[in-house]
Amino acid sequence: REMQGLGKAVLGMRVGMLGVGAVRGVVGAGVCGGVPDLQTVRYINTVRAGTTYVYQDSLPKLPIPKLDDTLKRYLLAVEPIISEDEMSATKAAVEEFQKGEGPRLDAMLRKKAARESHTSFINDAWDDMYFCLRAPLPINVNPFLHLSRPSALEKKRPLLRLSKLIYSSIRYMNCLNNQSLEPDVFHVGEKTQTKWFKMFASFLPRSVSYYFAYMLNGYPLDMSQHKKMFGTTRIPRKHRDVLHQASDRRHIVVIHKDHFYAVNVVSPAGDPLQLGEIEAALQYIQETAGAGGIPVGALTTGERNWWASVRDQLSESNAEQLRMVDEALFVVSLDDVAETTKEGMAHRFLHGWGRNRWFDKSFSLLATPDAEVAINFEHSWGDGVCVVRYTEEISSDDRPEPDASAPAANGTNVEKVEWNLDNGLVDIIKESQASFEAHARSMDYHLMEFPEYGKDLLKVLKISPDAVAQMAIQLAHYRLHGRTVATYESASTAGFKGGRTETIRSATNEARKFVLAFCDPRQGQEEREKLLRTAADVHNKISLQAKTGNGFDRHMFALQDLAKKETLRAQLTQAPNLDAAAGDGIEELVAKGGAGLVSADTITKQLPGIFRDPAWGLLNHNILSTSTLASPHIEGGGFGPVVPNGYGVGYGVRDDKLGFNVSSFMGDSKQMTDAIGTALRDIRDALEGKPISIDKDAQ
Numbered sequence: 001r002e003m004q005g006l007g008k009a010v011l012g013m014r015v016g017m018l019g020v021g022a023v024r025g026v027v028g029a030g031v032c033g034g035v036p037d038l039q040t041v042r043y044i045n046t047v048r049a050g051t052t053y054v055y056q057d058s059l060p061k062l063p064i065p066k067l068d069d070t071l072k073r074y075l076l077a078v079e080p081i082i083s084e085d086e087m088s089a090t091k092a093a094v095e096e097f098q099k100g101e102g103p104r105l106d107a108m109l110r111k112k113a114a115r116e117s118h119t120s121f122i123n124d125a126w127d128d129m130y131f132c133l134r135a136p137l138p139i140n141v142n143p144f145l146h147l148s149r150p151s152a153l154e155k156k157r158p159l160l161r162l163s164k165l166i167y168s169s170i171r172y173m174n175c176l177n178n179q180s181l182e183p184d185v186f187h188v189g190e191k192t193q194t195k196w197f198k199m200f201a202s203f204l205p206r207s208v209s210y211y212f213a214y215m216l217n218g219y220p221l222d223m224s225q226h227k228k229m230f231g232t233t234r235i236p237r238k239h240r241d242v243l244h245q246a247s248d249r250r251h252i253v254v255i256h257k258d259h260f261y262a263v264n265v266v267s268p269a270g271d272p273l274q275l276g277e278i279e280a281a282l283q284y285i286q287e288t289a290g291a292g293g294i295p296v297g298a299l300t301t302g303e304r305n306w307w308a309s310v311r312d313q314l315s316e317s318n319a320e321q322l323r324m325v326d327e328a329l330f331v332v333s334l335d336d337v338a339e340t341t342k343e344g345m346a347h348r349f350l351h352g353w354g355r356n357r358w359f360d361k362s363f364s365l366l367a368t369p370d371a372e373v374a375i376n377f378e379h380s381w382g383d384g385v386c387v388v389r390y391t392e393e394i395s396s397d398d399r400p401e402p403d404a405s406a407p408a409a410n411g412t413n414v415e416k417v418e419w420n421l422d423n424g425l426v427d428i429i430k431e432s433q434a435s436f437e438a439h440a441r442s443m444d445y446h447l448m449e450f451p452e453y454g455k456d457l458l459k460v461l462k463i464s465p466d467a468v469a470q471m472a473i474q475l476a477h478y479r480l481h482g483r484t485v486a487t488y489e490s491a492s493t494a495g496f497k498g499g500r501t502e503t504i505r506s507a508t509n510e511a512r513k514f515v516l517a518f519c520d521p522r523q524g525q526e527e528r529e530k531l532l533r534t535a536a537d538v539h540n541k542i543s544l545q546a547k548t549g550n551g552f553d554r555h556m557f558a559l560q561d562l563a564k565k566e567t568l569r570a571q572l573t574q575a576p577n578l579d580a581a582a583g584d585g586i587e588e589l590v591a592k593g594g595a596g597l598v599s600a601d602t603i604t605k606q607l608p609g610i611f612r613d614p615a616w617g618l619l620n621h622n623i624l625s626t627s628t629l630a631s632p633h634i635e636g637g638g639f640g641p642v643v644p645n646g647y648g649v650g651y652g653v654r655d656d657k658l659g660f661n662v663s664s665f666m667g668d669s670k671q672m673t674d675a676i677g678t679a680l681r682d683i684r685d686a687l688e689g690k691p692i693s694i695d696k697d698a699q
Contacts, residue, residue, distance in 0.1 A: 042271050043180055044171035044397055051202045052179040055220035058210035062120035062496035063549040064113060067106045071098055073545070073552040077505040078615040080484045080512040090615040097610040105559045105608075112562075119224075119498030122554045125561035126500055130380035131241045132593045134304045136436070137234070137359040139443065139640035141379050143627075143650075144349040145391060146635040150371035157406055158371035159286070163279040165365060165373060166252065166332065168397035170265055170272035172390060173230045173329065184221035184389060185213060186495070192218030221494040225382035229390065232362035233326040234378050236308035239592035243381055246327035253328040253417070255356050256285050257336055258293040260417035262324050273413065275402050280410035282334065287409050294426055296419055298433035300359040301351075310428060317420040324417055331364040333357055338370040342447040346638050346661060347440070349374035354436040363387065383501060385494045388631055395633035443640060443665050448673035450658040450680055458653075461687045465653040466543070466628060467536035468683055470506040471514060473649055475682070476675035477624060478515045480668070485623040488642070491546035502546040503553035505619075506626070510535040518682055521694045528686045560611050565590050567606040571598045621646075628652060636661055647672055 071094050079087055113121035133141070154161035175181035187193050192201075192213055204212055213220050232245040250266035263281050265273050272278075299307055299314070315322055325331070333356045339345045347353070349366055358364065363377035377387050421429070458465045470489060478484060487507040493499030514535040517523045545551055568590045575597050589595045594603070604612060623646040629637050630652050638661040641648045648663040649672075660676050662669040682692035 042171065043175050043178075044168060044393055045175065045180070045182060047175075047180045047182060048202055049178045049180045052176065052181045052183055052226070053223055054202060054204070054206055055183055055185075055210045055213065056223055056497070057206040058208055059220060059222060059497040060210070060495075061113070061117070062122065062493055062499050064106075064110055064121055065550050065552065065555055067102055067555075068098070069550070070552040070555045071102070073542075074556060074619075076509065077507075077552070078619050080507055080509050081486055081618055082615050086615060090613050093609045093613040093615075097608050101563070101608040102559070102610075105562050108562055109555075109558055120493070120496060120500070122500060122558055123498050125558050127380070128240075128561065128591065128593070129557075131234075131243075132239065136301050136303060137378060138301050138351040138354070138357070138436070139440065140642070142350075142359055142376050143379065143384075143637060143639035144346075144366070144374045144376045145384075145387065145629070145637040146345065146349055147373045147375070147391065147395060148633050148635050150373075154371040158367065158369055159279050159282045160275075160402055160406065161371045161373060162332065162334070162365065162367045163275050163282060164397075164399055164402075165394050166265055166278050167272045167275050167399060168394035169330065169365075169390075171397065172393050174270060174272075176226055176230070181226070183223060184385065184494070186219040186221065188217040188219070191216040219495055221385065222497055222499050224498060225386040226389075228381040229362055229386065230329045231327055232381060234360045234362075234380055235326065236304045236311055236360070238305055238308050239595045241304060241308075241380075244326055249327050249329055251324075251328055252330055252332055253325050253358070254282065254285055254332045254334055255297060255358065256334040257289045257291070258295040258297065258356055259285075259289050260293075260296070260321075260325065260419070261285050262328070262415045262417055263332075264413040265329070275400060276407045277410070277413065279402075280407040281413050283406065284409035284411040284414055285334065288411070294419065294421060294429055295355045295433045296421075296429055297356065297358045298354040298429055298436060300357065301354045301436035302432055314425060317422075321417050321419055325358055325361075328361070331358050331361045333364050333366045333376075335366065335368050338368050338372075343445045345372060345374075346445045346447060346636075346663075349376060350445075350638055350640065350663075351436075351440045353440055354433045363390075383492065383494070384627075384629070385492050388629070388634070392631060392633050443663055444667055444669045445638070445661070445663050446669035446673045447636070448660045448662075448677060450660070450677055451656070452681065453684055454654050454656040454658055456655045457684070461684075463533065463536050463687065464540050467539040468680070469628065469651050469653055469658060470539055470626070471511060471532065471535055472676050472679040472683060473624060473626060473651075474507060474511050475515050475518055475679040476672060477647075479519065479675050479679070480671060484512045484515065486619050486621055487624040487626065488622040489543075489626045489628075491543060491551070493547065493549060495547070496549060499549075501554075502549070502551035504539070504543050504546045504551070505553070506539060507624070508535065508538050508542065510538040518679075518686070518692065519694065521697075525686065525689060525691070528692070529689070532683060532686055560607065563607050563611065564603055567603050568594050568598055570606075571602060623647065624649060626651065630654065638663060641665060 075091065075094060078090055082090065109121060150161055172181070185192060191197060197216065201209060201212060210220050228243070228245060231247060231249050232243060235242050235244050251262045251264050254261045254263050265278060267273060299310055302310070333352070335348065335356055339348055348368070360378060362381055363375055366374045366376055375387060375391060455465045458468055474487070484507050487505060489504040489506050490501045491504050493502050514531040517528045517531045569586060572586050572589050572594065584595065589597065610616060622642050625642045625646060626649040627639070628651050636650065636652065636659060638650045639648045640663050644665050650661040652659045658680065660673055662672045664672065678693055685692050
């Protein structure tokens, strides 16, 4: 019933941070007859070419909620994190916006969305947000997914596991290139998973195919992000980065001990090289690397304007080297250190101390000497739905059996990338790496596995597992800091054309009442359980709103973006130093956030009062940034805090346990995970009618 209630949107996640679960392709293996044997080598599945985007044209557009509904939801979201006096001022700002600039900006947004039939109303503003962000990518933007633990054979022969994943990645890419990757569909029931449905759906006109699936409780997802996955790099530019994608490339870049190698992994015919050939190339790199190199990749850890300037300097004598990295299908970071703790692995996979990485790449496979593997991905081009689908496919691919013993090293397909670096560049690189490492070491990480219960018990207790996890985070933070704060939980809107994410604001009024009751030893057990269940119900309600395109954050973000751009156009028209903008027109400068010609303070002063009100700033200062993931092929994942006084909280709920990965710059990640553990026990005890921890302490 809960799944049917989700309607067209289906998967809640951050960043990339939720498993696909029941999502599987509609066009299954065996649909097309007469597939040549070659296809079993070249492609990860054997389906009719041209079916990957069969639903794309008829996907519904992401709806724009009614302005009045958005503003009501906004007021409900800010109420628990501000004072009564502040709430009165915020209500006045909302009323002013509702009667003034709000309807005009809303009408502009709807007209703009109507003209852009290929995507969603949020995408332009979302791209501006990512590409104009000047903060470094590691910790701030790029998350990681830690793949499932290696087998005994893979631990003995770690390069074999990596070779398998590279091999399957090429097969996956080939499916994308000829559009034979099965479309993502969220199945409710079995009708849309039958052979007859798969056959019929693959031949339907694209203008109606979505509706056929929808009538049978199948909900196709947007597939547009998959096109950007391979051969893609985010290139730094002054004020606004660009996404560059190359086609028809055959190489990956392997980084080992900060040395860079271009490795051809695709035959001239388009097939992946044999497993043994890939493993032999990796073996050759390991055996010939020698001492550590200059960590050129540390430059990708820098502030984006700074890196853009340094990259221009670097490209003067390294244009071909940069092109080799930029246009690689993806990057493989072959590390030479095995971590002994989960926290150590999390640090390595999230940022790696700025060594042996190229964070601008769309995604990188990270591998350790003990066969642990993770994916670190740059977030501007896509979200977790896309990356998790890739992860699951390459992890479960039916590959040929490897040879019993490892092949001899062979560098036939390997070309070392030789950087031309003068002393000045070497100094810049070393200083960049040292500076980033110092910053990264100021962030602490703690991972907690909670084995006392999971989804199975929560189903028996008839309460949402995600709501329980979110309420535990709320209770833990309040017990540590004594206040309710802005909380971000991501929900995917991939059920819509061009959909990205929406925010679930978990810190509701009902969540606050639940927290206060669980911190008050005078509160009765029955009342606590009632308040907990009410908070969980409200969380489920706002989660459903977010997933079905009825949240409020993205709507307000788009309205603010329109207001900012109006201000920029007006200010730039009058800017005395406009000629210094290197020939850019007004719209190009607007897309660059004004390119430094208009101060942020000037822009803010011209915005409608609702966006200058302190409540708007507090709501977007996400002290608790949370995301969940669940997949049998993923061990865990993580990301950094998004504000200096905040936490990055990745979590997963499995049948018999929960897990939390917490990052913080305040040195208290372990205190936070300990508090979450206590909160989870209290929630279980309250649901079972037992005293909770504060009752026991009072005794």
